[in-house]
Structure formats: C-alpha cells, structure tokens
Amino acid sequence: MAAELHVALVAADREVWSGQATLVVARTTSGDIGVMPGHQPLLGVLESGPVTIRTSEGGTVIAAVHGGFISFADDKLSLLAEIAELSDEIDVQRAERALERAKSEEDASAERRAEVRLRAATTR
Amino acid sequence: MGAQLRVYKRRIKSVTATKKITKAMEMIAASRVVKAQRKVAASTPYATELTRAVTAVGTGSNTKHPLTTEAETATRSAVLLLTSDRGLAGAFNSNAIKAAEQLTARLEAEGKEVDTYIVGRRGLAHYNFRERKVSESWSGFTDEPTYADAKKVAVPLIEAIEKETADGGVDELHIVYTEFVSMMTQTAVDSRLLPLRLEEVAEESHTKGEILPLYDFEPSAEDVLDALLPRYVESRIYNALLQSAASKHAATRRAMKSATDNAGDLITSLSRLANAARQAEITQEISEIVGGSAALADATAGSDR
16 A cells, blocks of 8 residues: 555634545645655645645545645644635636636735636636 | 403413513524534634644744743733623623623733723623723624634734734733533633643643654744744634634523523413412302392392291
8 A cells, every 4th residue: 555644624614625645735835845645744834725635546636725734744734724615616607706806806815816716626 | 351360361471472482592592502513513623733733833943922922021911702792691691701800800910901802792781881991892793603703803912912012012812701511511711812821732732742743844933833823813712702602502592491491380370370360250259149149039038028
C-alpha cells in the first residue's frame, strides 16, 4: 500500500470533506504548496484559492477555500477555512452572477472569491 | 348558571388557552435545542484543529505577540456578555447578567477599568435601564448565530485589544456566556479569551503531555500567529454564541414545561372549585324547591281548616 495521508477539510461550521489522500495542493500566501505523505510538519496561512486533493482511490476533489490555514503533522493534514466549498456544491450560475456584481461594484475581495469559486467549479 | 360558576368557567377557559400556547412553545424550544446542539457539534472540528494549531505556534516558537503576552499591569478589560434577544427562558438571562456583574466587580476590585460589550437585547435592556455605559452591542441573531455574526462581534474586540491602552484599547478580553452542559444543566461561566493562557488552551484540546512536532511555518511564525489569533478569537466567540443559543432554548423549554404543568394543576383545582360551586347551586335549588313546596303545603293546609 502506498503511503497515504489523512485529510480533513473543515469550515467554521461543518466538516466539508475528510478521507485518505496521496497528494494535496493548496495555495499559501507565499505560493502553491504540495503536500505528500511524509512531509515535514507544516503550518501555513492559506490564500483564497482552489485546493486539490488527490484521493487514494485515484479520484480528485477540488474545493474553493477562502482564507484559513493548512497544518500538517504525522501524516495528518488539516485544512481550516472560514468558508470552504466542494467544487460540485458550487452553483456556477450564482458564482457568475456574483462575479459580475463584484466587478460592477469594484469589490476586489468579492471578485476574487467569486473567481476562485468559478475556477474550482469549472476544473472539476 | 350562577355568577360564581360562570367566573370559574371563564378562568378555566383562559388557562386552557394559555396552556396550549406554552405547550407549543415548549415543543418548539425542544426541537430548537436539538438543532442548536447539532450546530455546536458541527463547529467542534474547526475549533479543535484551530486550538491545536494555536498551541503549536505558541509553544513551538519564541515569538512575542500582543495577543499572547500579558501586560505588566493591566488597566483596562473588555467584557463580552452573551444574552438572548427574547425572554421566557427562566433565569437564563439574569444568570448570565449576574455572572457578568460579578466579573466586572472582581476586575474593578483589581483596579481595572471595564468596557462592556453585549450581545442580545435582554442584556442591553438591563444595562440601559441602569444607565450603564455599553461600548457596543449586537442583537437579532442570538437564536441562530452564524459564523458571520461571530466575526462581526469579534472585529471591534480584536481592534480594541490591538490598540494601545492609552488610546482607549484594552489589555484583556473576557467573555461571559452560558455553557450548555446538558439538557437539564446550563451554567453561566466567564473565561478570559485574551491574552491567551497557553497551558489552558492545551488542556482544553487534550494535547497536554503530547509532544507537538516542530513545525515549518509558512511564511513565518509571526505571520502565522498574526493570522491565527483573530481566527481563534472568532471561533471561540462562535462556539460561545452557539452554546448560549442552545442553553437559551433548553432554558425556554424547561420554563415552558413548568408553565404547562402549572396550567394543568390550575385547571384541575379550578374544575374542582367549579364542580363544588355547581353542586352547591343544585343543593340550594333543591332546598329552595323543597322549602317552597313545604310552605305551599302549609298554606293550603291552613286554608282547608
């Protein structure tokens, strides 16, 4: 059996996803970071961006994460986010509308959130 | 129907109506407790992970941060009091307010000025009525608080703690809320959120004794701590809001249950009284008839002679 890491993606009010994975790619404030089993203990600040989890079954889980932390130790990885959505939970039309609205209101943070959401939804 | 009987009947009817209302409120509160409890449970993974991370940074690095270092002499404290928007919850709000007042008195005895922040209309009304100063207050979400609400509450508190004490900032942050122990027990508790006591945090997350790994910080320990601590405060406030909401619903359920029971007792004793009144009326009518006919019989017997 290949080495695996246990991933828990938790939002403030619920556990979004948890399971075994072989690779997790997330965006920290200093750039994208990939974590594989046996990685050095790590604690990082996440930027809002998509998180890619390659599960042990060979599938891929993509989630949009807005702000939070990544912490890894003993092959246990936790992704803490205030808001986290799995790509198949995202309503593409709503996200598009939100993006347009954010653009017209020139709300940079909302625009970024909507963009991340859309990207996560379309790359699934 | 006699006047007395009519009064009893009317009271029975009104008590029955009240009983129906309190019964309904009891059931609503019961279903809400379960929902609120579920929300508390759902928020636990995030809180546990966050606490773990805070402990890891706090103990694993020698960084000094305003949110973790205690001021030499604390002169101002902020107290956040969580109450509910609506009453009919027994002693729920007065217990929380009492706990806050005890804490305030204790802090003042230590020579600290106290800024009060309040969540919930009940607590605010209590302070306004006594014309006490309230720094800021929020209401309208105490029944079903969301994470966004917790964030809203946390913002000015974090701002206050980051400001220098001389410019109106505070050195400490305390929170008073009602802990949900079980369906039957809810206790008003106060705890100090900031500055952090790392030993306490470690104890809470049951990580005491466990050796935490040496973390790599990305981008740096200071930045991680900067980002982590406000989230930690938010998540603690969120948890307190949820527990307070669950406690409020449990308190309402209990209060409404005893109201329903009391209404039932009242109806029983009132119907007994009404029955006695009806019986007395009948007895009186019979004795009137008997007396009347006897008098009539005496009169006719007299005229015969």
